[in-house]
Amino acid sequence: MKQTMRADSVLSIKSLCKKFGGIKATDDVSLSVSRGGIHAIIGPNGAGKTTLIAQLSGQIRPDSGDIEFDGRSILRAGMAQRARAGLARSFQITSVFLEMTILENVMLAVQGAQGHSYRFWAPTHKDQDLSDMAMDHLTTVGLHHRSGRIVSGISHGEQRQLEVAMALATQPQLLLLDEPMAGMGKEETFRMIEILSLVGAEKTILMVEHDMDAVFSLADQLSVLVNGRVIATDSVAQIRSNPEVQKSYLGGSCA
Amino acid sequence: MVKSNGTRSGKVYFGMLFLLGIAPLLFQWTNQPFLLDLLSRGLIIGIAALSLNLILGYGGMISLGHVAYLGIGAYCVGIPAYYDVYDGWIHLSLAIVTCALFALITGAVSLRTKGVYFIMITMAFSQMIYFIFLSLEEYGADDGLVIYARSEFPLWMNMEGAVSLYYWIFGLLILTLFFIHRLVRSRFGRVIIGSKYNDLRMQSLGFNTYGYRLTCYVISAVICGLAGVLLGNFTSFISPEMMSWTRSGELIFMVIIGGAGSLFGPLFGALSFLFLEEALSLITIYWHLIFGGLLIALVLFGRGGIDAWLSKLDK
Numbered sequence: 130m131k132q133t134m135r136a137d138s139v140l141s142i143k144s145l146c147k148k149f150g151g152i153k154a155t156d157d158v159s160l161s162v163s164r165g166g167i168h169a170i171i172g173p174n175g176a177g178k179t180t181l182i183a184q185l186s187g188q189i190r191p192d193s194g195d196i197e198f199d200g201r202s203i204l205r206a207g208m209a210q211r212a213r214a215g216l217a218r219s220f221q222i223t224s225v226f227l228e229m230t231i232l233e234n235v236m237l238a239v240q241g242a243q244g245h246s247y248r249f250w251a252p253t254h255k256d257q258d259l260s261d262m263a264m265d266h267l268t269t270v271g272l273h274h275r276s277g278r279i280v281s282g283i284s285h286g287e288q289r290q291l292e293v294a295m296a297l298a299t300q301p302q303l304l305l306l307d308e309p310m311a312g313m314g315k316e317e318t319f320r321m322i323e324i325l326s327l328v329g330a331e332k333t334i335l336m337v338e339h340d341m342d343a344v345f346s347l348a349d350q351l352s353v354l355v356n357g358r359v360i361a362t363d364s365v366a367q368i369r370s371n372p373e374v375q376k377s378y379l380g381g382s383c384a
Numbered sequence: 385m386v387k388s389n390g391t392r393s394g395k396v397y398f399g400m401l402f403l404l405g406i407a408p409l410l411f412q413w414t415n416q417p418f419l420l421d422l423l424s425r426g427l428i429i430g431i432a433a434l435s436l437n438l439i440l441g442y443g444g445m446i447s448l449g450h451v452a453y454l455g456i457g458a459y460c461v462g463i464p465a466y467y468d469v470y471d472g473w474i475h476l477s478l479a480i481v482t483c484a485l486f487a488l489i490t491g492a493v494s495l496r497t498k499g500v501y502f503i504m505i506t507m508a509f510s511q512m513i514y515f516i517f518l519s520l521e522e523y524g525a526d527d528g529l530v531i532y533a534r535s536e537f538p539l540w541m542n543m544e545g546a547v548s549l550y551y552w553i554f555g556l557l558i559l560t561l562f563f564i565h566r567l568v569r570s571r572f573g574r575v576i577i578g579s580k581y582n583d584l585r586m587q588s589l590g591f592n593t594y595g596y597r598l599t600c601y602v603i604s605a606v607i608c609g610l611a612g613v614l615l616g617n618f619t620s621f622i623s624p625e626m627m628s629w630t631r632s633g634e635l636i637f638m639v640i641i642g643g644a645g646s647l648f649g650p651l652f653g654a655l656s657f658l659f660l661e662e663a664l665s666l667i668t669i670y671w672h673l674i675f676g677g678l679l680i681a682l683v684l685f686g687r688g689g690i691d692a693w694l695s696k697l698d699k
Contacts, residue, residue, distance in 0.1 A: 186588060212590035224585045226578060237578050240571055241589035247599065252569035299590055 139164045139303050139333050140185070145194035147180060147357075154180040155191065156357035162303065162350075167329040169344045170337045172354035178337040179221055181354070182307045185335075186218040187211045199302065212241065217301030219292040221308045221337075225280050231291055232276040235263035238298035266294040270324050286317030293324060297332075304328070306336035310343050322346060345369075396694050397648050401561075404554060408547045420546055422662060426655045427553045428615050433638040433650035434560050435607035440636065441644035442568050443600050444580030445495070448503045448632050449510025453483045453605045455627035457612015459517065462529040462622045472535030472543075475613055483609030484602050486513075491601040495594060498583075507629050517624040528623025535617055543617055553614050557651070560607055565647055567603075576600050641682045643691030652690040 140162040147155040154177040162168045172178055183189045185196060187208040195202050203211055212218070226234050236253060239262045240246050253259055267273040270290040280288060289309060296304050309325065310318045322343050328334065329347065338344050344351065345365055352362040353374050361374050368374055404427070411420045432454050439445040460479035464470070490509040497505055523529050534543050543549040567573045579586045579593040586593045616622050634657065642653020660678065664671035686693070 188584070188588075207592070208584075208587040209590050209592040212588055218588050220585070220588075224582060224588075226581050226585070228581060229578075233574075237574055237586075238589050240574065241586075241591050246571040246575045246591065246596070248571040249573075250566050250570055252566070253571055253574050254569065256571075295589065 137164045138162060139199060140335065141197045142181075142185070143195040143197070145181075145184060145191050145196065147177075147184060147189070147191045153357045155184065158194070158354075158357070158359050160352055160359055160362065162333065162335050164333055166349040167325070167334040167336065167347050168350040168352070169348035170335070170352045170354055171339075171341070171344055176354040177357040178354055179307055180357075182218065182305050182337055185305055186216065212299055215300065215302035216305065217296040217299045217303070218305040219296045219307060219309060221311055223285065223288045223292060223311075225288055225291050225295065227279075227281040229280060230276065231267065231272055231278050231280060231283065231287075232260060232263055234280060234291055235266050235294050235298050236260060238295040239263050239266075242298060242300040263298060266298045269297060269328065270294045271320070284317075286313050286320065289313060289317070289321060290324060293321075293328065297328065301332065304332055304334045304336075306334060306338075308337055308339060310338060310340045318343060396697055400648075401558070404557070408550050412547070417546065420550060422658065423655075424546070424550050424553055424618055426658045427550075427557050427651075428611050428618060429635075429638070429658060430651040430654035431553070431557055431560050431611040431614075432608050433635055433642065433654040434557075434564060435604045435611065436635050437639045437642075437644060437646075437650040438564055438567070438604040438607070439601055440639055441646070441650070442573065442580065443576045443597060445597065445601065446503050446636070447494075447506040447601075448629060448636065449490075449506035449508075450604075450608060450635055451627050451629075451631040452510035452513045453487070453608035454612040454615060454631075455513065455517065455622075455624070456482050456486060457609035457614075458616035458619075458622045458626065459523070459529075459612075460609070461535055461613055461616030462531050463523055465531045465533065466523060466529060470533055470536045472537040475535045475616075476610070479609040479613045480606050483605045483612075487602040487605030488598070491598050491605075495597050495601065507632070510627060510629055510632060514624050514627045514629070517627065524623070526624060528621055528625070531616060531620045531622065534620075535613070549614075549617060553618075556610060556614060561647065561651075563607075568647075572596065572599070637679060641679065641686060641689050643689030646689070646691035646695075648694075649689050649691030652694070656690060 138161040142158055142160040145155050145158040146153070158181065170178055170181070180189070184191045187206060196204055198211070198214060198216055203214065206214065226237070236259050239259055264273055264276065267276055270293050272287060272290055272294060275283065275287065280291065293309065296306070310321055313321060318340060325334065325347055348365055350362065351365050351368040353360050353368065361368060361371055363371065407423055408420055411417065432450070436447065436450045439447060457479040460482055461475045464474060464478065494502055494505045494509065517523070518526050534549070537543065543552045568577065575586065575591055575593065575596045579591070579597060583593050638653035638657045639650045640653070641656065642651065643649025661675060664675050
């Protein structure tokens, strides 16, 4: 399962290791995400998917190995720095600002991409540019007609859509989506697939996901993570027919 | 936020500011100099509470050492006055610089921590200041320092009389309210509020929240220091006791019962706190008992504080 390090890869992970106590959460992971398209990471619970995403976004530090983003090592950069460099992340557990409106959430994200926010006087709600840009991203995820709602009062599916809008608003080169379909019903999952395929046409996406239907319909490339190790990386069709993957993960049900 | 404020007419607030503005005239007319005294004190503490609210209510930084800045501000009047330096501009600049520096250094350390640790470390720093002033024999140590004359300003803005000092306090109050009103709606303010709710998320959006929080902490300290300059002028006697951490606790109470994260709430909180304290102590010597009970009831049942009740009237 040798993954060729292509020249146009936006993210390459090299021999990444992370231990928690005696558990190897990330065990010598090497992976390359090529520019454009959707790369999905699948794997059973506890395979270390979220841990991997957390290391990519800078939330936790790996023990060894390297992460190159856009050709440069970002190992030393903190979360905020990586976000500004173009690495956006959405969270598995919905992580939006419940007390604010939908629009205010996205406006904050736009602000984050616009250089420093040491501006103490002009009120943001009168900042037409800021709200226009935020509205654009809300239109992409189909939430523009709900922009004035306080987030605590909207549905879970809408909150997940908002997560995506916020990640987009940071002007990323690469979107890290941690289980974008988590906790969603059929209807909502279907909407999210539509949204992501739209987004994926313009941005590179690296996503972790449990929902196999979603993964198979969205992803161009698939990596399978089991016990912290990448056991296979290939196109969707190849992965589905890979006997090792079927044995250790898909369990034959998807064969 | 935009929404919830949009539904308010602001009548209650402007009405109250108007009343505060004409209060000295009313008190003079009814010959109640004591009430002017009480109100002056209330507004100074109110400004300190507003400044604490900026970090606590809007920024989620619970400081148990905020009165240190009130004390530093007061000593920035007291110590120059001890050397016969009464120039008000010197007092003000000294307070601004000292508070900003102290907040920058202690904030830089404290803001590395979160939650309970932040509370403890801010308290520890303020206790440090408390003990430093306690050990300064030259400036009276625990006997305190008497300030014989008020800060000197050009004639049209002097603070000699009780009424002119009151208008100084009132002026700083208006400035503080307006400044905070603008600040929390600015880009900077949105970052501060965002990091209260979810600091990790803010970082993932590209904000180096540490720098923003530290800046906010320094701004809040400077406002509190300015209130301290007025307090020094008002009491004309200052001692380290005013910096004890229990005072910081009271300040937190005022912010909470007034309404943390609301613009006017902490002012209401400070005024009710001080007036209740005064009124109850007139009725019985066991007033602490009643006062404590009232505070508990307010915190338990008064969700959103006084400001939340008032905003129901203000539709």
